[in-house]
Amino acid sequence: MIRKILAVGLVSGFFVVPAFAGHCPMDIAAIDSALENTTLDSEVEAQVKALRDEGRALHEAGDHGAATGKLAEAMRLILNSL
Numbered sequence: 001m002i003r004k005i006l007a008v009g010l011v012s013g014f015f016v017v018p019a020f021a022g023h024c025p026m027d028i029a030a031i032d033s034a035l036e037n038t039t040l041d042s043e044v045e046a047q048v049k050a051l052r053d054e055g056r057a058l059h060e061a062g063d064h065g066a067a068t069g070k071l072a073e074a075m076r077l078i079l080n081s082l
Contacts, residue, residue, distance in 0.1 A: 024059040027071040028052060034078045044081045048074045 031052045035045065055070035 024055065024064060024067050024071060027068070027075065028056055028059075031071065031074050031078070034075075038078065038082065040078065040081050044077055048077050051077070 031048065035048065040048065051070050051074035055067045055074065058064075058067035058070060
């Protein structure tokens, strides 16, 4: 029984990681669009751009979990500034 659970978890992991990988470019595009269409404080804008760049670098390095976290942090900054 435990082997079946572990096998299902392992196989599902192979499908989840590519889903995160495909999500990063959409988040980056959403952040870029928000930066173009909103007026943010220059300090907040600099933080958002730094987080976006960090997220992009992590995505390109293959660390999609960390990339998603950085990109989500950038999006939260934008939302909190509106």
